[in-house]
Amino acid sequence: MPCTLTSLPVELSTIIVDQVDSRDISSLRLTCSRLHSTTLYRFRQSFTHRTTNLSSKSLRALTAVCEHEDLGPAVRSLTVVAAYYDTTFLQKVLDTKRPYKKYNEEHGPVIRETHKLCTRKELNTVATQHNTLIRRQADQAKVATSKSDLIQLTAIMQKASNLRTITLEAGLYQYPEVRVAASQSRGAWADVWKQALRVYSVTMTALAQSKLRIEELHIYGGEWGCSVPAYDMHRLMPDLLAKGLKEVLVQSRVLSLNYATRLLEAERPFGVKGFQGYPRRIEESNTKLVSLAPDKRNYLGPAYFLSLCPNLQELDIGYYALRIPEWCSSRDFSAYWGGYENAFDQITRSVRLPKLLKCKIRGQSIRQHALLQLLKDSP
Secondary structure (H helix, E strand, O other): OOOOOHHHHHHHHHHOOOHHHHHHHHHHHHHOOHHHHHHHHHHHHOOOOOEEEOOOHHHHHHHHHHHOOOHHHHHEEEEEEEEEOOOHHHHHHHHHOOOOOOOOOOOOEEEOOOOOOOOOHHHHHHHHHHHHHHHEEEEEEEEEEEEEOHHHHHHHHHHHOOOOOOEEEEEEEEEEEEEHHHHHHHHHHHHHHHHHHHHHHHHHHHHHHHOOOOEEEEOOOOOOOOEEEEEEEHHHHHHHHHHHHHHHOOOOOOOEEEEEEEEEEOOOOOOOOOOOOOHHHHHHHOOOEOOHHHHHHHOOHHHHHHOOOOOOEEEEEOOOHHHHHOOOHHHHHHHHOHHHHHHHHHHHHHHHOOOOOOEEEEEOOOOHHHHHHHHHHHH
């Protein structure tokens, strides 16, 4: 006996709808008012979490969702990805004409140790992928120069009235659709960190300007391979406070934060003093590692930030220093370590979290008096 979709029980129609492509279900819901009403809740659930890499395309899509009268209020969680697009690998494939192994999210693509050459079809595919990454690089540069990402992200946060969770992640793209974790970024780690810092600045500025009060904030927390330099946290704080960051964070209940006490200065050649003995490849990387341990600005940032979150119930704070290249001994950089103990001491001295119920401390050694002070100030 024939029957219409709307005559079926709600539970059964929901199961059927769940198996339909998103484009088809959108068409069905537009042509059937009853189906629209019975599946609205389940349809909205798929928009609870949104992700953007601050590209013009992803920001336009996110804006369209947040402006929708039904879908906008459904957005409760937003992940902002600090994406760095690295074309060197695909360029190497084009130059050597050697095939590559299957892409892996953890380790990325790997050149095969084989004498077999790529076919013309494979080279055309790689060339297309290479051009895609180049276009994304150009779009990223254009968005950063015009600051349109800040403008659009601020508008998105203002329209998403129920947004309660912000997460910052970082990763490397050596292939258009595969993101390599920041901890596996290898030679491109400095560029990933530079992009991560910029995304932190844009996101926190947009958050302050939107006046949106959030409950959970994850700043590269729990993600080994990336963090925010404490120096930059301190440097950006006056401007963020002037734009209203304190009011935004006052109701935060959960915070996860990875910080570093070494400053990353990109696009600056090495000075003559102190770096003459290091491998030439460090000089060629055009990147400088600087320790500002004697300078309070290099370890006050995390404490300054935590002081804005007096109602925290869960805290996950980790120390993750700038990565040292595998081909360079960590002993060569022993003079540039330090500051993390001062950073945690400053947190325990100046921050009071009376509602803290759960705390996770990772990647750092803690002095006894600092730990005792933290336990004393917690319930």
